[in-house]
Amino acid sequence: MNVDDYLTELSPLFSGRLLLKREIRLDEQLFQTLLQNNLFKEIRSIKKYIGFYECQRCFNQSSHYFGRLPDRTVYCKKCIMMGRVSEKEPLYEWCGPDAILDKVSQACEWNGVLSPLQKHASLKIVEAIQNRSQILIHAVCGSGKTEMLYEGIAHAIEAGKKVCIATPRTDVVRELAPRFRRDFPNIKSCALYMNSTEKDVNAHLVIATTHQLLRYKDAFDVTVIDEVDAFPFHNDPTLKKAVKRATKKDGSTIYLTATPRLDMKLKKSFQLIPAVSIPLRFHGHPLPVPKFHYIHQLEKQLKEEKIPADITDWFKNRKRRYLIFVPTIEMAEQVSVMLDHTPFVHAESPDRAELIQQFRNKKMNRLITTTILERGVTFPSIDVAIIQADHHVFDEAALIQIAGRAGRSHADPNGDVVFFYETKTRAMVSAKKEIVLKNEEGKKWKEETGEVEKI
């Protein structure tokens, strides 16, 4: 074996990566030799501009996220959980041969049938991947976005391309990964999120939270961004830069969303980005339209630790299991106590994954949650209630997403969605309007094509 052969063995570990020295884990002497032979390139990790710094790993520029070590070296606190970068701790980029992925001839083994609308989107995605261009898929909640991706992803992997599905939320990664492993049994895949133990060694498919993409540079031919409008992606420009860096210069990017924010809506209407709209769910039934339920002095009653009678009545009349959304963690705790210690989940609850799993396995009848479960998670056949839907955390996108949790299964396509509120907000009205609009669009589509969506 000559040097080149050894290098092709190293390339799967480092190709497309942006790493710290301690993440490279090579023998010191070997590492220095590789560095001298320009197989690793050193990148200054903290860039100094006039008046501010920029972390070259996480693109952070806010001064309160920079600290100084005792010798005055500047380091970045924002991405410190991935290992510290400082002026004296550079990043390294692999400049050796690119990794070559194993050949796969039959990537996808999913036998399901796509609805005509899904088929339409699926073709557009394949087209975008072939042309190495961008596309926005605006599909309502529960339209089967994941399945629409299958053909495109299979196509890319069979062509030797590396694919990444990035999403802002860990829960979504944990839900997507097993689905892809089931339907793509012949490929190497890896799920990356904080504290996951998996490692990307020449994986065809990487399913990751957007934060994990900070360790990549020019790595992916296809990047799918699920839930582009979700926190923290939509209001953090640094993550957008990170995703762009992780994608190859000539790679294609696919944006998926049910509730595009203003910037995406504008891009769509100015035709800066090709877009596909999916107004119908995969089972062809319309979206459940939220009911508004006014409650007199809701906030006051909750403060006095009383659950208003109308809400308890709603609980009593449930035939399905249900999710209760509340605006804050404190409120979740409080409501939990008032409802005989019904379990609750929020961003900081340690047993979140476990409780969600229990609810999914029908071990409990109801679950209280903050907006953490507003998207990405699918429970078949549930009802949804929001207590204090007029709270400012429930913006239009959040409300549409929450309403979209109901009626997701083919067997039970309806679900009850109710917003308990005291003061009607603009977000509530426009969310309802958007849902009604999408239902009309779907109805029109059905009439035009004469197709009744059914699987």
Place this chain on the structure above:
Amino acid sequence: MHCYVCFESIHSKTTWGHLFQLFNRKICLRCEKHFEKLQAEHACLKCMKPIEYHDGQMCDDCLAWKKRLNEDPLERNVSIFKYNDFLKDVMSKFKYRGDYEMVYVFEKDLQKAYVENFQNMPLTITPIPLSKERYEERGFNQAEAIAKQLNKPIVNLLTRTHTEKQAKRTKRERVFSENPFQVLEVKEGMNILLIDDFYTTGTTLRQAALELKSKGADKVYALTLIRS
């Protein structure tokens, strides 16, 4: 002003008093609430291990040390915080991830503990050192970082040879491990205050104290951030 732990901005009522206090705040009230302080009344006289029923006594561990070494080289240890989950996260970010500035959060409590326990004692403050390898890996010595918060002169009296991380050993392995410390300089009859981040079994501090005493130091005390 932003919290050094959660990085959220610190909100405070705008009064003249706050105008000056605000610049000193390193931690928001929400994070500060999670710190649990140790109570000296319900703890071992020597090492501050929380004991319920033996007020004003020494814990079994300290008695065992006394028996094992004939005379305990450590006069007394003062710790400030209980080791809870929140502090575990803070310390792992500070020590293992290397967020040096996290130490500023402890400034006030450290100074307070020093004033309450060691004020007006002629003590030489010395941090427990790191081995050269570990220092280079981390970029700073956490014990030295803590000692600096006292705003008093610091003298490095010790060096340390490289051993496995304490946190990865069992209690027995720790207690009977070889002494990794060497004394650089000690004057006859010196009184010393050792500074470290954790008091877990007390082995490290006693090993350092033993070495210092054998070279002529008189009394050795310890101030540690956490009693775990």
